[in-house]
Amino acid sequence: MDLGTADSFAVLAGQSVTNTGPTVVTGDLGVYPGTAVTGFPPGTVIGTTHIADAVALQAQSDLTTAYNDAAGRPATASVSGDLGGQTFTPGVYEASSSLGLTGTVTLDAQGDPDAVFIFQIGSTLITGSDSNVNLINGAQACNVFWQVGSSATLGTNSNFAGNILALTSITANTGATVNGRLLARNGSVTLDNNVIQRADCAENGNGNGNGNGNGDGNGNGDGNGNGDGNGDGNGDGNGNGNGNGNGDGNGNGNGDGNGDGNGNGNGDGNGNGNGDGNGDGDGYGYRNGY
Numbered sequence: 001m002d003l004g005t006a007d008s009f010a011v012l013a014g015q016s017v018t019n020t021g022p023t024v025v026t027g028d029l030g031v032y033p034g035t036a037v038t039g040f041p042p043g044t045v046i047g048t049t050h051i052a053d054a055v056a057l058q059a060q061s062d063l064t065t066a067y068n069d070a071a072g073r074p075a076t077a078s079v080s081g082d083l084g085g086q087t088f089t090p091g092v093y094e095a096s097s098s099l100g101l102t103g104t105v106t107l108d109a110q111g112d113p114d115a116v117f118i119f120q121i122g123s124t125l126i127t128g129s130d131s132n133v134n135l136i137n138g139a140q141a142c143n144v145f146w147q148v149g150s151s152a153t154l155g156t157n158s159n160f161a162g163n164i165l166a167l168t169s170i171t172a173n174t175g176a177t178v179n180g181r182l183l184a185r186n187g188s189v190t191l192d193n194n195v196i197q198r199a200d201c202a203e204n205g206n207g208n209g210n211g212n213g214n215g216d217g218n219g220n221g222d223g224n225g226n227g228d229g230n231g232d233g234n235g236d237g238n239g240n241g242n243g244n245g246n247g248d249g250n251g252n253g254n255g256d257g258n259g260d261g262n263g264n265g266n267g268d269g270n271g272n273g274n275g276d277g278n279g280d281g282d283g284y285g286y287r288n289g290y
Contacts, residue, residue, distance in 0.1 A: 001066060001116060001118070001143070003062060003063070003276075004059075004062025004063075005058045005059045005139075005213055006063040006066065006181075006183060008047075008059075009028040009181060009183065009198070010027075010047065011025055011196060012030070012060065012190040013170075013182070013184045014185050015186070015187040015188045016189075017029060017190075017204075019042075020039055021043070022284065023039070023044070023191045023193055024042065024044050025191075026046045026047065026196065027046070027047045027194045027196070028045075028047040028048045028049070028198075029045045030049065030053075031056060032050075032053075032060045034052065035094075039191070041236045048197075056140070061163055063185055067165045067167070068187065069149035070118050071147050071149075073118055075094035076092070077092075078115050080096070080097075082099075083099065083101045083130070084101055084104060086098075086105055087105075087108055088105070089109075089110055089115075090109060090110070090116055091117065091118075094123055097122045099182055101125075101131045101133070102124075102131055103131060104131070104132040105132075105133055105134065106134045107136070107161075108136050108137050108139065109138040110137055110138075111208065112138055113140055113202065115138065115139060115140075115143060115144065116145070117148065117162070119143045120148055123150050125151075125152040126155075126162070127160060128156040128284055129158065130156075131159070132158070132159045137173060141161040141162050141179040142200055143161070144180065146162050146163065146165065147165050150168050151167075151187065152166050152169075153170075154173060154178070156169075156175055156176065157176065157205060158173075158175075158259045159176075160177065160179070160180065161181075162180045162182065162199075163181040164183060165183050165259045166184045167185065167186060169184050169187030170183075170188075173192060175246075177197075180198075181199065202248070
């Protein structure tokens with residue numbers, strides 16, 4: 001699902017955004033074609049507020065595209081009534097009329113962080129007080145979409161996850177928290193002492209490191225010396241280490257190359273250890289007086 005420029009918004013409305021109390025919105029807030037934004041302050045927007053400007057216009061256009069995309073996806077299963085107590089795997093779930101949530105609904109990504117959940121709701125979405133959307137096994141709020149055919153209402157002190165794409169209006173009652181977005185096409189968004197955190201998908205990263213470790217150790221004493229060199233390289237660079245050991249026994253040289261190439265070699269005993277970063281070492285020792 002692509003939200004286009006609406007992706008940067010935590011709250012977007014068609015007619016107005018109204019707030020009561022110390023609501024915190026993390027992400028952009030906007031309205032188009034309406035011009036009314038009230039209640040900030042005492043509310044706080046950690047982002048940019050767009051009132052009937054070109055950015056809000058484009059975001060509303062992209063929201064319409066995303067809404068139609070979500071509504072048009074072929075359903076993989078049907079749902080009805082109350083989602084509470086149920087667990088859903090990735091898919092497209094269709095409710096022909098209103099949908100409710102009391103208690104907890106669980107969305108299980110089954111280990112796939114890119115798993116997408118779409119709920120197509122023919123009429124209203126109403127969540128109860130203290131209700132909860134629980135994401136497990138890699139599920140991300142950024143990939144959960146609630147396409148609502150009329151209006152959505154989030155219950156007092158509820159904990160909601162996902163992006164609401166509502167045709168009309170969205171109301172977040174006192175103390176409701178949202179990990180996602182409240183995006184209303186034609187109506188208003190009403191807030192009351194809420195925390196709205198725009199959901200961003202976590203990026204997967206890959207790291208590559210090349211390193212060489214060299215360790216040289218010289219040992220003098222009675223007996224024979226055996227040297228072992230071990231090199232570990234992380235990052236890019238070369239590591240050099242020198243170690244000296246005196247006494248009876250065996251000598252080991254260890255070279256470690258870390259980060260941008262620093263290595264340390266320590267030699268204990270009689271032996272001489274040389275490591276080239278791959279864990280290969282040669283050792284030699286001298287008897288006293290020779």
